[in-house]
Each structure stands twice: as structure tokens, then as C-alpha cells.
Amino acid sequence: MKTVGIAAVAASAGAGAFAGSASAASFTTSPSGTVTVDPGTYDWDGSSLDVGSGDALVGGGSAGDVVVNLTGGTMEGSVEGELSNIVVRGANPNSKAGIDLYPGATVDGFVWPEGGQQAEDRAFYTPTGGSETLTVRNSAWAWMSNNGAYIDKPPVLMENCAAVNNNITGIRIGNRDGTPSGETTTIRNSLVAVTREVATDGANSANARGIRIRHPGDFVIENCWFIYLDVPGTANPIEIHDGAADSTVTIRDCHFYNDSGQALVRDKSDGGADVTIENCTVEGSGSTEVEPSFSGSGISSGSASYPLPSEVTGYAAADEIEGVGAGIGPWDGSSTSVDQSTTTEETTTEETSTTTEQTTTNDTTTSDTTTTNEATTTRDTTTTEPTTTTETTTSSKTTTSNDGKASSGESDKCSDRRD
Numbered sequence: 001m002k003t004v005g006i007a008a009v010a011a012s013a014g015a016g017a018f019a020g021s022a023s024a025a026s027f028t029t030s031p032s033g034t035v036t037v038d039p040g041t042y043d044w045d046g047s048s049l050d051v052g053s054g055d056a057l058v059g060g061g062s063a064g065d066v067v068v069n070l071t072g073g074t075m076e077g078s079v080e081g082e083l084s085n086i087v088v089r090g091a092n093p094n095s096k097a098g099i100d101l102y103p104g105a106t107v108d109g110f111v112w113p114e115g116g117q118q119a120e121d122r123a124f125y126t127p128t129g130g131s132e133t134l135t136v137r138n139s140a141w142a143w144m145s146n147n148g149a150y151i152d153k154p155p156v157l158m159e160n161c162a163a164v165n166n167n168i169t170g171i172r173i174g175n176r177d178g179t180p181s182g183e184t185t186t187i188r189n190s191l192v193a194v195t196r197e198v199a200t201d202g203a204n205s206a207n208a209r210g211i212r213i214r215h216p217g218d219f220v221i222e223n224c225w226f227i228y229l230d231v232p233g234t235a236n237p238i239e240i241h242d243g244a245a246d247s248t249v250t251i252r253d254c255h256f257y258n259d260s261g262q263a264l265v266r267d268k269s270d271g272g273a274d275v276t277i278e279n280c281t282v283e284g285s286g287s288t289e290v291e292p293s294f295s296g297s298g299i300s301s302g303s304a305s306y307p308l309p310s311e312v313t314g315y316a317a318a319d320e321i322e323g324v325g326a327g328i329g330p331w332d333g334s335s336t337s338v339d340q341s342t343t344t345e346e347t348t349t350e351e352t353s354t355t356t357e358q359t360t361t362n363d364t365t366t367s368d369t370t371t372t373n374e375a376t377t378t379r380d381t382t383t384t385e386p387t388t389t390t391e392t393t394t395s396s397k398t399t400t401s402n403d404g405k406a407s408s409g410e411s412d413k414c415s416d417r418r419d
Helices: 309-313 316-320
Strands: 002-004 017-020 026-029 036-038 040-044 048-051 056-059 065-072 076-079 082-089 098-101 106-112 134-139 140-142 149-151 156-159 163-166 170-171 184-188 192-193 210-213 218-222 225-228 239-240 246-254 253-259 265-267 276-277 279-283 293-295 299-301 394-396
Touching: 040 163, 048 056, 048 082, 048 106, 076 184, 134 149, 170 192, 184 279, 218 316, 225 265, 265 276, 309 316
Parallel strands: 002 036, 036 056, 040 065, 048 076, 056 082, 065 082, 076 098, 082 106, 106 134, 106 140, 134 156, 140 163, 149 170, 156 184, 163 192, 170 210, 184 218, 192 225, 210 239, 218 246, 225 253, 239 265, 246 276, 253 279, 276 293, 279 299
Antiparallel strands: 017 026, 017 040, 293 394
């Protein structure tokens, strides 16, 4: 392993570089092997990031100790190996942002509070599918004008991430382009929030979906928090697209704070997905509607603790996202503990019972159920192991019209431009 710090020379001549703020030295954005960057603040000239398979660019020190200021160009590049512990500051200067992530790559600690509002800007993009799992954890992205994490080809494991105030969708998932059937994408211990009117790039209308299941596959969304305030441009916290028919979707141990008029879960597949919803809660002044028919105990009214992005990701800079902080939505200034452990376990989607080990302080009260399911749930807030003892099949759709759904920003044409 080689350590490249503020006083070091460039790792390779002609390579894209960050410049250290304390000297004229730089380090490459194209690491060979594992390159560990000394803690400090650096400037990025916009040259493409290129982390090859087997290579790693790792920020040294503690979480958030390596900060990169965007000074020009666009925040772009590709990762086939590992990118870890990098905080990017400043809005994207030029179109079109996006780090290409490949199957088998790992992003562990990437935080970009200001995001990109240029044409076609997104934080992440997946150019291809495959059988290897893409891992994204301990990361946050916000204020992207054309998708936050556009990662709808390979199987994905996402843990402890925050997607805040992104247009089109915060997290777009699916399996296609070389991904075999039977692969599972899991999103857990993550926060999705829309607290301000989102930015658009001029080609899109505001249509801020949370997790958008765009293509078929097996999907697990567990122990996640959704915060949707009554602001212009909100859409649904979770959407099952018509292109995702024949999917298996499990939503469990999730908490929704909804002040908007949008359904919590929208079903554009017209009943084509096999949906299980277990042990979830909803609060707020907005809609409690769940469109798809589902098995499981469903979503009941009840209160929960909602963590800040820093508590989810472990990065203080994540709380510097505009639209985040005490006094906004359910954030009341109290702290919430979120499990920071990682896992490589395979996630099953059995409908009879689930066991999810978490260390949280989500004290959830289930009362006045909003569906016709009745379930007995036991929750220990020290080692949260929810067990559901009732299995039913319920449709909680409360209306037959499309009232309250986004009609101006659907724009698959805009959101699919790189397909």
C-alpha cells in the first residue's frame, strides 16, 4: 500500500489530479493498487476519476477527513474497484455529472451535499449489468437534477445511505443488461427524503420519487426511513414501475413520514409484482395509501424516530445538505442511533417471518392500522428483531383515481436518456 499525501508528487504524469491546498503537489485520480490519501482539503480540476478493478482510492483518517472541492469541469469518472471516504464539496460546474459504477465495485463513504443541477446530472450511474453485486454504503447524495443514484442494471447492496432532495428519483434500481434472473437488490438502513422543491435541469419537470423500481428483479427494502413534506414536485416514496412487472418486492420495518398527497407505494405494474409489506409505520398529515395488493401486516399508523443523514451515514458533512436539520419535518433535534455494521448475507424474501438485526432507537407504536391486516409485532429497541405472526393478502388502495399523483414530471424520456 502506498500513502499519497499533501506533500507527495503526482502518482503518474498526465493523470487527472487533485491539488493539495497546502502545497502544489497532487495525487492521481487513477490509482494503481491501493492509494491512501492523507487527511486534508484538496481541489479537483474536473479530470475523470478512474478506479480500475482491483484498485482502490481511499481517504485516510476518520470519516470525512478527506475533502475535495470542485473547481471546474464536471464530477465524473468510473469505479470498478473501491472508492472510500471522500467528501465532495461544491455544486457541479458543468454537465454532465455522474460516476459510473460497475458490477463488483464498492463505494464506502462518498458524500456530496451540493450535488449537480446541470443537464443530466446524477451522482451515480451503472453502464452495465452483471452477476456481481455493486455495493454502496455510508454515502449521501443530494440535489441531483436527473436522478440521484441511477443504478438500475446490476444487483445492488445499499446500506446506510441518504438520498435527499433529488429529482426524478433518489434511488433507481432494477436488473437488466446482463444481470441474470434471481439476483437480489437490497436497500437497508437508509434515508430517503424530499424536504424542499427539487431542482430541475430544464428538460425535466419536478417529480421527486424516492426508490423507483424500474426493471424486474427481486428487491428488499428494509429498515429505511422516508420523509416526504408537502412541497412542490413530490412524488411517491416508493414506486413500482410498469417495466418492473414480475418482480418480487419486500418492504419491511420501514417508517414513513408523509405530509404530501402522494401514495406511499405506487404500483404502475397494474398488479404485476408480488409485494410483501411487513411491520411498517406511517405518520404525518398526508396520504397513507398503498396501491398494490400485498401480503403481510402492512403499514400501520405509529410514530418513529427519524435519523439525520449524519446518523445514517456516519459523515457529519451529510447534515450540510440544504433542507436537513432540526425543526424540519420530524427532525426535532434528538439523536437516533442507526446500525453501522455491514453485511454480506443473502437476503431472503420469505413471507412468514423475518429477523433483522439492527441497533436503533426507533421506538415504534402501532395503532389505528391503516390496512385491514391485523398483526402482532414484538420490537426490542436494543436488538431490534421484529417478528410478524400474521400473513394475509390485502389491497390497501383507497382510491381508484390518480388524484394526488405526479402528472407533469413522469418523463421517462428525460430520466432514461443514457439508456
